[in-house]
Amino acid sequence: MRVYTSGHFPPVELVSESIWTYLFDTTRHDPTLPAFIDGPTGRTLSRAELRDLTLRLAHGVRSLPEGARVRRGDTAMIFSPNGPGWPIVLLGLIAAGARATLANSAYTAGELAFQYIDSGARLLFVHPDLVGVAKEMFAQLGVPEAEARKRMVLLQFEGGAEAARKEGIVAFDDLLGHGALAEGERFSAEDAKKETVLLCYSSGTTGKPKGVETTHTNLTSVVAITKPAQAHLKPGQDVMIGVLPYYHIYGVVKLLLFPLYMGFPVVIMPKFDPDRFCYNIERYKVTAAYIVPPIILALIHHPAVTKYDMRTLSTISSGAAPLGAEIVDAAVKRLNSVGANITIGQGYGLTETSPVTHVLPPAYHLSKLGSIGPLLPNLEARLVADDDGDVVVDAKDGERGEVWIRGPIVMKGYLNNPTATANAITPDGWFKTGDIGVRDKDGFYAIVDRKKELIKYKGFQVPPAELEAKLLQHPDIVDAAVVGIDDPAQATELPRAYVVHRDGLSKAPKSFPQDVQKWIQSRVAKHKFLRGGVVVIDVVPKSAAGKILRKNLRERAKEEVRVSGQAKAKL
Numbered sequence: 001m002r003v004y005t006s007g008h009f010p011p012v013e014l015v016s017e018s019i020w021t022y023l024f025d026t027t028r029h030d031p032t033l034p035a036f037i038d039g040p041t042g043r044t045l046s047r048a049e050l051r052d053l054t055l056r057l058a059h060g061v062r063s064l065p066e067g068a069r070v071r072r073g074d075t076a077m078i079f080s081p082n083g084p085g086w087p088i089v090l091l092g093l094i095a096a097g098a099r100a101t102l103a104n105s106a107y108t109a110g111e112l113a114f115q116y117i118d119s120g121a122r123l124l125f126v127h128p129d130l131v132g133v134a135k136e137m138f139a140q141l142g143v144p145e146a147e148a149r150k151r152m153v154l155l156q157f158e159g160g161a162e163a164a165r166k167e168g169i170v171a172f173d174d175l176l177g178h179g180a181l182a183e184g185e186r187f188s189a190e191d192a193k194k195e196t197v198l199l200c201y202s203s204g205t206t207g208k209p210k211g212v213e214t215t216h217t218n219l220t221s222v223v224a225i226t227k228p229a230q231a232h233l234k235p236g237q238d239v240m241i242g243v244l245p246y247y248h249i250y251g252v253v254k255l256l257l258f259p260l261y262m263g264f265p266v267v268i269m270p271k272f273d274p275d276r277f278c279y280n281i282e283r284y285k286v287t288a289a290y291i292v293p294p295i296i297l298a299l300i301h302h303p304a305v306t307k308y309d310m311r312t313l314s315t316i317s318s319g320a321a322p323l324g325a326e327i328v329d330a331a332v333k334r335l336n337s338v339g340a341n342i343t344i345g346q347g348y349g350l351t352e353t354s355p356v357t358h359v360l361p362p363a364y365h366l367s368k369l370g371s372i373g374p375l376l377p378n379l380e381a382r383l384v385a386d387d388d389g390d391v392v393v394d395a396k397d398g399e400r401g402e403v404w405i406r407g408p409i410v411m412k413g414y415l416n417n418p419t420a421t422a423n424a425i426t427p428d429g430w431f432k433t434g435d436i437g438v439r440d441k442d443g444f445y446a447i448v449d450r451k452k453e454l455i456k457y458k459g460f461q462v463p464p465a466e467l468e469a470k471l472l473q474h475p476d477i478v479d480a481a482v483v484g485i486d487d488p489a490q491a492t493e494l495p496r497a498y499v500v501h502r503d504g505l506s507k508a509p510k511s512f513p514q515d516v517q518k519w520i521q522s523r524v525a526k527h528k529f530l531r532g533g534v535v536v537i538d539v540v541p542k543s544a545a546g547k548i549l550r551k552n553l554r555e556r557a558k559e560e561v562r563v564s565g566q567a568k569a570k571l
Contacts, residue, residue, distance in 0.1 A: 002394040009377040016189035029263035057092025060175035072097030080127035085157035097185030101199035102247040106525040109136035192216035211415030221408035229359035235263030278304040293491035320459025348372035379407035455484035460527040496532030
């Protein structure tokens, strides 16, 4: 067995306790320091105010009527775009000893219903704009309207009481107004290792999305081991911008928990808009940004970069999808041309690893261009060339292999899915990432391929099997297969469907591909749209065992893109 450890960062001291207790250790940072700033309004929450509000929320959810009441071990769902109420709700639930399941704010009622039921949620924090979706979800589940109203809290921080009363649901302000816990729920070291605190959902290559059980120790560990790779960031000096969605583990860990641990404020944006992003950098003197490749592309091309003062921005770290060296080079040149002295690195991780396992430190952003960086401390890694037989074969030096990770950040498992957990984590604790990597002589890694069939659209997971199941509900489709096609212009993959028409290829209407694209848009979240197009074919290629030969379709897609000169479909 060939096991790698970090050759760049010495091990750090780890703690097993409630992540709430860990983050609000008053000996670490001045309580008067700002914790979060609402980008649109400038409303600032200090660390002390945030702590108080989380304890009020914890008391509030424990005091709700039976049926909606949340106590230790119970689950509540957050269904909202980013906003200043997000850290209060998340950390308040944790202070109550509860677990939070984070739902994509683009979900349809059907997608939301699956996660609500699968996670065992008792209470739903919902943004005002999403109340209609939440009501439709409860209706689909057969929950009486009066009962559904009791289970919803309007997630509008300050000033939402009237809107909540109009909807007949619990107001956020009211939940905070009836007292506070003296302190957050305490967890012993053993309990912190085994009790779930976050339930994010990860899409597998087959079946429904799976709930990833992230423990308190997973979270205290991931923020601690990330610090050495980000040691250039200083409390009282640096300011981060929080544009990645908090319902995604990348956003919630790197732009909510980690900066709170480190002691610098985050400017919260509800969504990415190039103009507002650059405006906020100027207004709040932002120094650091965790983002994804499509945002970096926007910074290369959008005129807002020259419209606002970007000189304070010094560090960008990209994740969720691979970032090409050419894009890094173009972004550095563009931002430096407007006076920013920028370094751009990237990291790597998965929901199942809480999420980050590798980070490229700023000092190596040019010499190791395209690398995800070295392994973080306290972790072990393997590159596995073959594990299909009884013997696991590790890759030789310089060869490709599937990245396996072991350490305190590996998830507890998939919720209520022991089979999937056993397939993902070996008996001796190795998590199989499904990504193919290489390691150079200096201990820096690069991701070069993916063993899994997941499509990554702008950092979001798109499971082909889920889209195929939806397509087969179309009355004119008798078979379907979905693959990802690379779109360099957007630095992402796009889902493309190959479908068999009930009347055959020759009789399918010319408008059928566009009709299918529009048809599916009301049935899935936006990131699952068939942006790569729909192609009508005679038959979906399959193996003798009936498995879709996606490799054949991916090769076909590459040739189609080469001939047409574009990956993005025209709607």
